[in-house]
Amino acid sequence: MDSFPLVINFQGDYGMKVMMVDPDTTTIGEVARIAHDELVGVVVKPLPPGTRLVVRRHTDGQPLDDGKTVAAAGLVFLEAVDIVHG
Amino acid sequence: MAKVATRDWYDIARDTNWTPTYVAEDEMFPPQFSDPYGIPLAEWETFDEPYKITFRDYVQSQREKDVGAYSVKSAIARTEFYRKASPGWKSLLQLHFGAVSFTEYGSVSAFARMSRFARAPGMRNMANFGSLDEIRHAQIQMYFAYEFIGESRAFDWAQKAVRTNNWVVISERHCFDDIEHTRDVISAAIMTNFSFEQAFTNLQFVALSADAKKYGDYSFATMLQTIQSDEARHAQIGEPLIEIMLRNGRKAEAQKLIDISFWRIWKQFSVLSGVSMDYYTPLEQRELSFKEFVKEFVGNQFLRNIQALGLEKPWYWDEYFLPDIDVYHHAQQIGIYLYRATEWWDVIAGVSPAERQWLESKYPGWNDTFGQVWDVITENILAGRLERTEPKLLPMMCNMVGFELTGVPGKKWDVRDCQVDYEGRRYHFGHPVDKWIFEQEPKRYKNHMGFIDRIVRGIVPAGPDGVFDYMNMGEADRGNCGENFAWAESYRRAAE
Numbered sequence: 266m267d268s269f270p271l272v273i274n275f276q277g278d279y280g281m282k283v284m285m286v287d288p289d290t291t292t293i294g295e296v297a298r299i300a301h302d303e304l305v306g307v308v309v310k311p312l313p314p315g316t317r318l319v320v321r322r323h324t325d326g327q328p329l330d331d332g333k334t335v336a337a338a339g340l341v342f343l344e345a346v347d348i349v350h351g
Numbered sequence: 352m353a354k355v356a357t358r359d360w361y362d363i364a365r366d367t368n369w370t371p372t373y374v375a376e377d378e379m380f381p382p383q384f385s386d387p388y389g390i391p392l393a394e395w396e397t398f399d400e401p402y403k404i405t406f407r408d409y410v411q412s413q414r415e416k417d418v419g420a421y422s423v424k425s426a427i428a429r430t431e432f433y434r435k436a437s438p439g440w441k442s443l444l445q446l447h448f449g450a451v452s453f454t455e456y457g458s459v460s461a462f463a464r465m466s467r468f469a470r471a472p473g474m475r476n477m478a479n480f481g482s483l484d485e486i487r488h489a490q491i492q493m494y495f496a497y498e499f500i501g502e503s504r505a506f507d508w509a510q511k512a513v514r515t516n517n518w519v520v521i522s523e524r525h526c527f528d529d530i531e532h533t534r535d536v537i538s539a540a541i542m543t544n545f546s547f548e549q550a551f552t553n554l555q556f557v558a559l560s561a562d563a564k565k566y567g568d569y570s571f572a573t574m575l576q577t578i579q580s581d582e583a584r585h586a587q588i589g590e591p592l593i594e595i596m597l598r599n600g601r602k603a604e605a606q607k608l609i610d611i612s613f614w615r616i617w618k619q620f621s622v623l624s625g626v627s628m629d630y631y632t633p634l635e636q637r638e639l640s641f642k643e644f645v646k647e648f649v650g651n652q653f654l655r656n657i658q659a660l661g662l663e664k665p666w667y668w669d670e671y672f673l674p675d676i677d678v679y680h681h682a683q684q685i686g687i688y689l690y691r692a693t694e695w696w697d698v699i700a701g702v703s704p705a706e707r708q709w710l711e712s713k714y715p716g717w718n719d720t721f722g723q724v725w726d727v728i729t730e731n732i733l734a735g736r737l738e739r740t741e742p743k744l745l746p747m748m749c750n751m752v753g754f755e756l757t758g759v760p761g762k763k764w765d766v767r768d769c770q771v772d773y774e775g776r777r778y779h780f781g782h783p784v785d786k787w788i789f790e791q792e793p794k795r796y797k798n799h800m801g802f803i804d805r806i807v808r809g810i811v812p813a814g815p816d817g818v819f820d821y822m823n824m825g826e827a828d829r830g831n832c833g834e835n836f837a838w839a840e841s842y843r844r845a846a847e
Contacts, residue, residue, distance in 0.1 A: 279759075280747065
């Protein structure tokens, strides 16, 4: 159930957003994809073709593995993550 | 009978201190309410307000102000003016009356507490006038707002706002509860009368009044002026208090009170006055930019006042406050437009080609930053993708300010979240100063649930209307684009 909030800091956006996920099934790669779909073309201009998105922990800039789930990546309730161009 | 000159009796008449015999001094003036700083009574009795007024003179001057304000135009003429006003001016009035009226009403009790618990008789006297002032401010603003109810349901919020959990209202309550209503009367007076009223009310009541006059809204301009003349008087409660604090070795405490309250009020006014002046006021009628008004009223006048008292400018002045003048309200304006359904007023974009040119001239770099987001919004409107102008993701909000956690977008992207983990809960702040305020007294702030906290913890009912039900906003209460997106057409015309 999508009841676990993450704070999303998407490159180019004016402010941070909240995304509700299922920590046990949602992967970091999916977090990036959902953020892209919800924010690009809404508050952020289309990204240059081939742009790869990297998710990293906001506090220490530590990149997160796309294949890991939110829980496996060790993200806490209301953890802030940056989603930036790789 | 010869009349005795006021100066010959004023000080004696308002010196109402006495030595209690039925109760102990501390029971009559509990330190936690009256003076946690332990300053001797003899020192408080030196409180000397710079502006002295008798009750007789007060009543006469207030009556004259009311006569002036209420009689500028008849109610019918005011309604007629509103109908013909630009969408931006309508937005400004809707925002102002909903956001300001209840805070004025709240200030009545803040001053009443000073009247009851202040140990300085002169302060009690001034605070009595302050309560009466704030009653008048609440009444006149609710009265003027009420006249427009037939024109827009948004004016209902002059009375309704305080009884809702609208996110803007939660933010206001958190700020004003902190500085006005939940501290001892000395701290509250320094924070309210000095930081808030001397630094910032000029922005909304003098600067905005100048814009209103230029726009031809003489009723609103006159009403604002009469309010500010009261603010200017009772704001002077703060200075004698600071002088007494400094004489008694409490400079650090006074400085901290100012540093906290200045920042908290800055954030509120940055949005209320900043958006009103730089986006809602029609271009031709803008007297100065918000930044120029802030530099004059706050950067020059207030700074002079602080330094004249022997205090320092807030520690974050150069590093954080001055840069914030260039960015905060621009980012907030984007969010206010996008999440318009959650606000009681109809919003205005204020970014036509001519307005963007003005913004770029006043805030160099605006097009490469905030303008980048507006480019996307404009394209969506022109392409008919209105559903893309309302994000599905919720905005993150600052745990201190209660507004969106924002920064600089676009080509100079810089959005930062300052975090604190405290007793098992992660707190998010939009700025290092917000975090600093929390860290000064975590116990004061730790239990506050901001709007997003209430959503993610399941306090707000689930479902598509849960958020609106929680905010007491039926469909008719929700804000729309005040121009019905027609502003974007100017880009199509420009392209043709």
